[in-house]
Amino acid sequence: METSTDRDAYRAAEQKLESLASGTTPDRLTEIADEVLAVANLLVREPRLRRALADSARDGQERSELLRGLLAGKVGDEAVDLTSTLAAGRWSAPGRLLDSAERLGVAVLLAAADRSDELGEVEDELFRFNHVADGSPQLAAVLSDSTVPVEQRGRLVDDLLDGKARQVTVRLVKLALVGFGGRGFSASLTRLVELAAAKRDRQVAYVTAASVLSDDEERRLGDRLEQMYGRRVSVRVSVDPTVIGGLSVRVGSDLYDGTVLRRLTEARSALGK
Template sequence: MQTSTDRDAYRAAEEKLEALAPATAPDRLSGIADDVLAVAELLDREPRLRRALADGARDGQERAELLRGLLAGKVSDEAVDLAAALATGRWSSPTQLLGGVERLGVAVLLSAANRADELGEVEDELFRFNQVVDGSPQLASVLSDPTTPPERRGKLVSDLLDGKARPVTVRLVRLALAGFGGRGFSASLTRLVELAAAGRDRQVAYVTAAALLTDDEERRLGERLEQMYGRRVSVRVRVDPTVIGGLSVRVGSDLYDGTVLRRLSEARGAMGK
């Protein structure tokens, strides 16, 4: 679990990214993101290095210089600076440091989409692809199976998305295949949707309905949720005919279940008492 110390360590690198992104072209940011994610892959492969960079007994600048020495000339200077900012911070564990580097790579990718004015579309494409996967047990099984060769799963994603989704979306889906933040594939995609929404200062509301909402219904629901939570909300609708009618809405840990299915279940329970 991430601690306040971890959040402070991540914030230092996040501030560097916030200064870098507005003056950097989207394609350049995408390249920097790939470099940062390559650093995450390195730390994943090298547990001794991970432990050394998270060692609180070492001075933060010493840890940063160790990483700079390893990365110099191998990745972009911007990626080195961002990764070094993370290494300077104090982390609660090597695993949290690895997660911070991986999340920072995602943040740079999302910044690239934002600079290209495509962040909303990337969020939508990630959500829709997750819906496609959830609706196909066979596809979900293949993409979620760590014993299936990564090359096969990656090719399947390319076949499904290349030319149909933005490059940032495809890159994020590939990251989900590897289990972003130690999550399963579907959970990784869900988390990436939420990070994309956060990049637009929005919170995600997951809505389950028996049929698609009309544009007006979705708009009114979004406005109501925004009043409740005091911030903009990205409404994401999943159709499930088994709920019969009504809506189930989840925002963060809050769940509002007003479906007919729930009411029937409660009625059956009451009759059985």
């Protein structure tokens, strides 16, 4: 479980990223993201290093210099600065450092999309790809199958998204293949959608409807949810004819199920008593 200490350590690196992103091109940010994610992969492969960098018995400066020494000449100065800032923080467990390194790489990718004014499109493409995969059990099984080499699954992602999605989206989908933050493929994509929305200071509302909502219906629903939650909301609609009518809306841990299917199910349960 993430602690306040973990959040403070991550925030220090996030602040450094905010300063970096304001004066860096999207293409360079994408390169930095790949380097940060490469460092995260190093932490996956080297548990002893992960433990050493999260060892609270060591001074933060010592841990930072340890990582700097290992990365010197292997990745760019920006990636070294970002990841060594993480290493200098205090962590409740080595796994929290690893999760934060992965999240930092994602944050750099999202910063690249933001600099290109494509962040909303990336959020939408991630959601739509996840929705397509969820609607195809065979595709979802292949993309989630850890026995299939990740390079092979990555080529499938390239084929599916070629000319249909931005490069940041493709990179994030490929990250989901290996399980972002230890999650499964679909859960990884869901989390990435939420991080993209949060970067735009938005909450995600997952809506299930029996048929496609009109633009006006979607707008009015979004306005109502924004009034309820006091912040902007990204409405993400999935169509499922089995709900028959009405809407199911999930925002974070809140679920509002007003579908006809739910009411029928409740009626059957009441009649069976």
